[in-house]
Amino acid sequence: MNPRTVRKTRELEGRRGDILASAERLFSKHGYFKTSMTDIAEAAEFAIGTVYQFFKSKEDIYISLIEAKMEEYAKLVEARVSSARTATAKIEAVIRTKLEYFERNRDFFRIYVSEWAGFEWTVKSAFGERCWKRYQEQLDLASDLIRAGMKAGEFRTMEPTEAAYALHGMLNSTIYLWILNAKPTTSLAAKSESLASFFFHGVVPASRRRNSS
Amino acid sequence: MNPRTVRKTRELEGRRGDILASAERLFSKHGYFKTSMTDIAEAAEFAIGTVYQFFKSKEDIYISLIEAKMEEYAKLVEARVSSARTATAKIEAVIRTKLEYFERNRDFFRIYVSEWAGFEWTVKSAFGERCWKRYQEQLDLASDLIRAGMKAGEFRTMEPTEAAYALHGMLNSTIYLWILNAKPTTSLAAKSESLASFFFHGVVPASRRRNSS
DNA sequence: CCCGCTTGTGAACGATGATTCTAATTCATG
DNA sequence: CATGAATTAGAATCATCGTTCACAAGCGGG
Known part of the structure; x- marks a missing residue:
């Protein structure tokens, strides 16, 4: 169970990182205000709700x-x-x-x-x-x-x-x-x-x- | 009628300038996106509609x-x-x-x-x-x-x-x-x-x- | 004093977008 | 498989804001 949890954690970290990476690209290109959560979610290939799982x-x-x-x-x-x-x-x-x-x-x-x-x-x-x-x-x-x-x-x-x-x-x-x-x-x-x-x-x-x- | 028109024009220019001045202060303080038209109108002491008379x-x-x-x-x-x-x-x-x-x-x-x-x-x-x-x-x-x-x-x-x-x-x-x-x-x-x-x-x-x- | 034209008003509209919420799905476990 | 906890999904909610528009007020000429 412990090794399982570890892998799970790593995957979650990975997703979090993906979201950050997508956000970085978008914020850089369009700026903070012109980047919507929908944009970020789409770029990271997640639904909006999922993004809110990682960031408040x-x-x-x-x-x-x-x-x-x-x-x-x-x-x-x-x-x-x-x-x-x-x-x-x-x-x-x-x-x-x-x-x-x-x-x-x-x-x-x-x-x-x-x-x-x-x-x-x-x-x-x-x-x-x-x-x-x-x-x-x-x-x-x-x-x-x-x-x-x-x-x-x-x-x-x-x-x-x-x-x-x-x-x-x-x-x-x-x-x-x-x-x-x-x-x-x-x-x-x-x-x-x-x-x-x-x-x-x-x-x-x-x-x-x-x-x- | 001409001098009248002239004064009128000057007054309008003045109002336009007032709006620009208010906008400058607000944009400077809060940035473009956090400044609303309502804010600008209020600061310039006009109704929103009036602002749109001067700027599209x-x-x-x-x-x-x-x-x-x-x-x-x-x-x-x-x-x-x-x-x-x-x-x-x-x-x-x-x-x-x-x-x-x-x-x-x-x-x-x-x-x-x-x-x-x-x-x-x-x-x-x-x-x-x-x-x-x-x-x-x-x-x-x-x-x-x-x-x-x-x-x-x-x-x-x-x-x-x-x-x-x-x-x-x-x-x-x-x-x-x-x-x-x-x-x-x-x-x-x-x-x-x-x-x-x-x-x-x-x-x-x-x-x-x-x-x- | 009244008519008509210019200028001022702000409630109403429509769009956008952040956030929430509940249902669907995944997945480890017994 | 069955179960339930964790995760994902995305439609619905809620608020904000730019813009418009129908109306009101101001004002100059008759």
Whole structure:
């Protein structure tokens, strides 16, 4: 009876995962409000009632989805960052990891970024509490790294929070551009170096450095 | 009769403007889908029917709103940019203008950025055609400036499109941060110089420049 | 003071879509 | 097989909201 139960559980988890996967695709394509429970149920090849067996509401699906992905992403970043030594290397790890992760999770990026922009409906309701915090953690991580880099003399003096926002904004835009153009030929992660170099040195060539404000 | 008609027309324009203003506030606070026509009508102190006298649909309000603001913004940027000489100065103008404009139009920023994030949904349909184009124009303007700067030797060689996206992403993030923190004490436009300098020179101090990739 | 035209009103309509509920089905167990 | 518990199904429910429409009020000219 125990092994049976185990298999049952695994199957249920699987169904739950299927629903989440379908929802991810749909939310990504049409957005939260234009995706109906019927759509999700159909995509997952279940009846509506069944979907409600696994999630108590549409919002619950949405939140579970983001929660899971954010968790996964945060874990990944943390691992990569902690295995780098200098502040510079850690920032490079943040950049590379973000690009790699969203290269593999385009659908999620659309949800992620529209959540970011989504003052929309987000920052309120149960969602904001946990998930907004998680997003904030990413920003804080970057701020801390930049602050550390400043202390170590690797970076010049500046407002770490602002630099962190600028960094993530820049990455988001780049990912966005890449997804829009949707050329499967070029890899997104391949842009890591050029972005890191932009973040570290800007657009002005070294030879000109003294001339500008 | 003519002066009468004129006054009448002005009054109508005024009412139209009132509705747009109310809608802007509401869309900004709750998002497109969570704002109902009833809400808009109430906020503007009209009956629903009256609102439909001025706009043929909810979407029409939304589009008119964005269209008008984008137009205004584009005009402003164009004027400022064309009165600057060097590529560097033109980019500085883009930065300063964007910060100033959104400092004065916070509500619109929320709509603007959630439109940006809404890849194709939010409202889609007629919107995309005109307004997405307008957004794209801003990106193209920046790309062109960067390309010109490269040719003039002011900037180092890089992909202009990517740099343009990075620039705007960085600005969006910064504006976002400023709006969130909502401290009316500090001016957003005041960050222009520091952002420009970040865009031009990055975070690494000049003395260290040779050490990094 | 009245007629007719423009503008304002909000109840009523119709569509959509989240959620619920009960009947059908599956499936382990005796 | 028979039984009953667990699971699936999808029609029915209920609420919301965009839009329309028949009517009322305001107003200018006769």
